[in-house]
Amino acid sequence: MNDTIWTIELKIFRQRADAQRYFQTFQIEINPDEYVLDAIEKVWAFHDRSLTFRHACHHSTCGACGMLVNGIEKLTCITSIRSVTQNNGKLLIEPLRNFPVLSDLVVDTSSMFKALEEIGFNQVASLPSACLPYERKTLEHERSEYQRLVDCIECGMCISACPVSLTDSNYLGPAVLAAAHDASSQPLSNKILEIVDSRDGLWRCHNAFECSAVCPSNVEPGLRIMKMRQTVIAHRIKKLFSRG
Ligand code: SF4
Numbered sequence: 001m002n003d004t005i006w007t008i009e010l011k012i013f014r015q016r017a018d019a020q021r022y023f024q025t026f027q028i029e030i031n032p033d034e035y036v037l038d039a040i041e042k043v044w045a046f047h048d049r050s051l052t053f054r055h056a057c058h059h060s061t062c063g064a065c066g067m068l069v070n071g072i073e074k075l076t077c078i079t080s081i082r083s084v085t086q087n088n089g090k091l092l093i094e095p096l097r098n099f100p101v102l103s104d105l106v107v108d109t110s111s112m113f114k115a116l117e118e119i120g121f122n123q124v125a126s127l128p129s130a131c132l133p134y135e136r137k138t139l140e141h142e143r144s145e146y147q148r149l150v151d152c153i154e155c156g157m158c159i160s161a162c163p164v165s166l167t168d169s170n171y172l173g174p175a176v177l178a179a180a181h182d183a184s185s186q187p188l189s190n191k192i193l194e195i196v197d198s199r200d201g202l203w204r205c206h207n208a209f210e211c212s213a214v215c216p217s218n219v220e221p222g223l224r225i226m227k228m229r230q231t232v233i234a235h236r237i238k239k240l241f242s243r244g
């Protein structure tokens with residue numbers, strides 16, 4: 001561990017409810033091997049207790065701490081200070097794009113969670129379902145009740161980086177389509193097919209792959225969308241020939 005202490009300047013986005021948005025600047029001292037989330041916590045602890053931001057696990061698991069750092073989506077709990085600035089340098093900290101701001105650095109990601117529920121990724125499992133992993137037989141039958149996309153921490157950073165989500169708030173977005181791709185490795189249900197093969201579904205993607213570039217869990221949402229397109233086309237062809 002490097003014990004050097006750097007002085008850095010944080011320019012942080014502030015907004016309360018519908019009030020005017022503005023930026024506030026703070027100077028802090030920090031070890032450059034600490035993380036951007038540590039710097040934000042220092043601002044909260046020593047400068048301004050009214051600053052709101054979201055975090056929980058501090059080890060890239062809960063997906064709560066995604067923000068824009070110098071304009072790029074970063075999971076702030078694993079982004080070291082030295083990787084994004086230098087001694088006497090500056091950091092611009094903003095909330096994720098393409099979600100409504102609730103307060104300062106906290107955004108409302110409920111649209112993503114609602115869409116995930118639509119394709120069968122329930123956000124809250126009932127108690128009997130939560131116990132299912134220990135009951136193998138029932139597990140087979142009710143797998144979809146608690147099934148989640150492996151590795152996705154539902155941070156929303158892919159949606160923030162997506163140029164289509166920026167211009168079309170109805171677009172399902174990379175996280176949801178990636179989850180649908182995972183679900184489609186099971187026999188493709190008509191419900192999922194209807195959702196993804198729609199105006200707001202996978203044909204809206206422009207192949208920018210910004211989602212894959214910022215994803216902290218290597219979920220590769222861009223690649224999954226492309227693979228899902230192949231699945232849907234194969235399904236359409238099969239349907240066409242089965243009619244004839
Ligand atoms: S796909 Fe990646 S970037 Fe998108 S929500 Fe999941 S973990 Fe986050």
Ligand code: FES
Nearest residue numbers: 057058063065077
């Ligand atoms: S605090 Fe949980 S992912 Fe960063």
